[in-house]
Each structure stands twice: as C-alpha cells, then as structure tokens.
Amino acid sequence: MSLKRKLLRQAGALLPAGLLRSLGRPVALFFHGVERRIADPALQFNHHTLEDFHAIAAALKADFDVAPLTDLGAVLKRPERHRRTVFLMSDDGYANTQLAADVLEDLHLPWTLFVSTEHIDTGAPNPMFQARRFLHHAPDGVYRIPHVPEPIRLNGARAAVAEETIHGIRFLPADAARETIGAMAAALGRGGAADNGDYSSERFLTWDELRGLAARGVAIGAHAHWHWAMHPRENPEMLRQQAAMPRQRIEAEVGPCRTFAYPFGNKRDVSALAWRAVRDAGYDYAFTTMSGTLSARQNPWLLPRYGLALQEPNMAGTLPLLRLGNPRLARWQRGLN
Numbered sequence: 084m085s086l087k088r089k090l091l092r093q094a095g096a097l098l099p100a101g102l103l104r105s106l107g108r109p110v111a112l113f114f115h116g117v118e119r120r121i122a123d124p125a126l127q128f129n130h131h132t133l134e135d136f137h138a139i140a141a142a143l144k145a146d147f148d149v150a151p152l153t154d155l156g157a158v159l160k161r162p163e164r165h166r167r168t169v170f171l172m173s174d175d176g177y178a179n180t181q182l183a184a185d186v187l188e189d190l191h192l193p194w195t196l197f198v199s200t201e202h203i204d205t206g207a208p209n210p211m212f213q214a215r216r217f218l219h220h221a222p223d224g225v226y227r228i229p230h231v232p233e234p235i236r237l238n239g240a241r242a243a244v245a246e247e248t249i250h251g252i253r254f255l256p257a258d259a260a261r262e263t264i265g266a267m268a269a270a271l272g273r274g275g276a277a278d279n280g281d282y283s284s285e286r287f288l289t290w291d292e293l294r295g296l297a298a299r300g301v302a303i304g305a306h307a308h309w310h311w312a313m314h315p316r317e318n319p320e321m322l323r324q325q326a327a328m329p330r331q332r333i334e335a336e337v338g339p340c341r342t343f344a345y346p347f348g349n350k351r352d353v354s355a356l357a358w359r360a361v362r363d364a365g366y367d368y369a370f371t372t373m374s375g376t377l378s379a380r381q382n383p384w385l386l387p388r389y390g391l392a393l394q395e396p397n398m399a400g401t402l403p404l405l406r407l408g409n410p411r412l413a414r415w416q417r418g419l420n
C-alpha cells in the first residue's frame with residue numbers, strides 16, 4: 084500500500100464522522116477483476132478476491148449513493164449536493180468481471196466496464212502481464228530483448244529486476260513496446276498470442292460475453308485499443324487510433340460508447356495530445372487515475388478516479404478525503420492545456 088493511501092486511511096479513521104460527511108464530494112472509483120482465489124499475488128495483483136469485493140460493494144451500498152455514469156453531467160453541475168455519490172467502474176475487461184457483475188446485480192449497484200478492445204478482439208493478454216510473466220517465470224538466464232538497453236539477467240529472486248525492467252519499458256511508444264513484449268513472450272516459450280499460461284484471471288471477455296453484460300445493464304466504455312499508456316512519447320497517429328478505434332469497435336459490437344478511461348492513467352501516462360485525441364474521438368468524459376473528487380471546473384477528459392485497494396475497511400473515512408488531491412490534479416490539468 085502506498086504511503087499516501089496509508090495516511091489517507093489513518094486520517095479517515097481519526098476524523099469525526101460528521102466532519103467527514105461535510106467534506107464529501109462525488110468520486111469515481113475503479114477496480115479490475117474479481118477472482119475466487121488468488122494463487123500468485125506477484126502477477127494477479129489486479130484482482131480482488133470475491134470475498135473482499137463483496138465487502139467493498141456492501142460498504143458502498145450502505146454508506147454511499149452509487150449512481151450510473153449517465154448521471155455524471157447533473158452531478159458535476161452541483162457536486163455539493165452529491166456528497167455521497169460514487170461512480171463505480173472496472174477497467175480492462177477481464178472475463179472474471181462476470182463475478183463482479185453477479186455481486187453488483189444482487190446489490191442493485193450500477194457500474195461501467197471500460198474495455199481495451201484489441202484484447203476483446205483477439206484474446207491477447209495484457210502486455211504488462213506478459214512482461215511480468217516473462218520476468219517472474221522465464222528460466223534462469225541472460226536475455227537480450229529489443230528496446231531494453233542492458234541484457235536482462237534472471238536468476239534467483241526476481242522482484243527487483245522485474246520492477247526495474249517494467250519501469251524501463253513503460254514509456255516506450257506502442258510500436259516498440261509490441262516488439263519488446265513479443266520477444267519476452269517468445270523467450271518464455273509458451274504458445275500463441277492469446278496464451279495466458281495458467282492464469283485464467285487474465286482471460287479477456289469475448290464480445291458475446293460483453294453483450295451479455297450490457298443486456299444486464301452494465302455500461303460499456305473504452306479503455307484504448309491496445310492496453311498501453313497514451314504517454315508523451317507516443318506518436319500522434321497512434322494516440323488517435325488508441326482513442327478512436329475502441330469506440331468504433333464497441334459501437335459496432337455492443338452499442339453507444341460515450342466514456343473513456345486511460346490505461347495506467349497516472350501523471351506521466353496521459354499526454355496533452357492524448358486527451359485531445361480522446362475529446363476529438365467523440366467521448367463526453369474520460370477518466371485518469373489521478374486522485375481527487377469530481378467537479379465541473381475540471382477538464383472533462385481528465386477526470387480523477389481512485390483505484391480501490393484490495394481491501395477497503397474504511398471507505399466512509401477515506402473517500403471524503405480524496406479532495407485533498409484536487410490542488411495537485413488542477414496543477415496537472417493546467418500543465419496539459
């Protein structure tokens with residue numbers, strides 16, 4: 084858990100409930116997948132256990148007003164009247180979000196699922212998952228991988244070299260990153276592009292399954308085409324594709340798509356050209372993963388969103404304090420103008 088998140092929780096536990104309620108503002112929250120059992124925390128850290136997810140959903144039901152994204156425009160106009168409003172979202176489009184759908188349907192909680200459409204089209208695993216799988220599970224040895232300047236030495240404990248390598252490839256342009264990830268997958272020596280090894284948690288939904296979720300009331304949004312950050316080193320044409328293609332695919336296969344969430348979505352993962360490409364592709368709103376609460380003064384294509392920790396024992400305390408992130412968010416948004 085990050086230090087910031089720890090401090091947020093401690094403050095949230097100490098402040099009186101009445102004060103916290105008055106601080107509250109509408110927020111966007113997101114999760115990834117939901118699994119019955121996590122076998123490998125180093126690779127499956129994007130997935131809540133079903134039990135923990137149920138606890139989070141029940142707490143949202145008890146302490147907040149979970150609203151559909153179609154309410155966002157009205158809520159943004161009067162955020163002070165929606166102190167307990169939460170918009171719940173899931174990213175990527177893992178097949179196991181069908182477990183989340185069951186939980187949320189039982190509790191009558193609306194949510195939006197942002198999918199990376201190339202992965203729905205092809206079943207290809209998330210590229211960062213592929214990189215981590217190589218780094219943690221390739222046989223011991225020295226590997227020369229395109230666009231990684233130094234040979235990667237894998238032996239014994241892998242955590243440090245894995246994180247260092249991920250950090251080094253994270254801001255590659257997508258074309259180069261595909262070569263890097265392809266070489267890692269080949270070096271691991273597994274099967275084809277859609278091979279998830281033993282990790283069923285990493286399987287993506289199919290279009291049929293997505294249509295099934297949409298028929299149950301889940302709103303479907305876009306999360307780029309290929310799951311790669313739309314950062315400042317990416318070329319403009321690729322940014323346009325990453326913005327426009329998922330909307331085309333979702334509208335062709337499922338139905339209207341008006342909202343977008345950036346892959347990674349943090350401070351260095353979204354460029355000034357990226358949000359303009361998203362705006363120009365016709366989305367009404369787009370979500371980052373910068374902390375903050377929602378307001379109409381913000382750039383609607385750079386809205387804040389909070390990633391739910393694997394366990395969230397005190398959301399009534401922590402969520403109102405997300406507004407502490409608003410000054411930093413505002414500075415960042417101004418810097419991307």
Ligand SMILES: [Zn+2]
Pocket residue numbers: 174175306310345346347
């Ligand atoms: Zn994602």
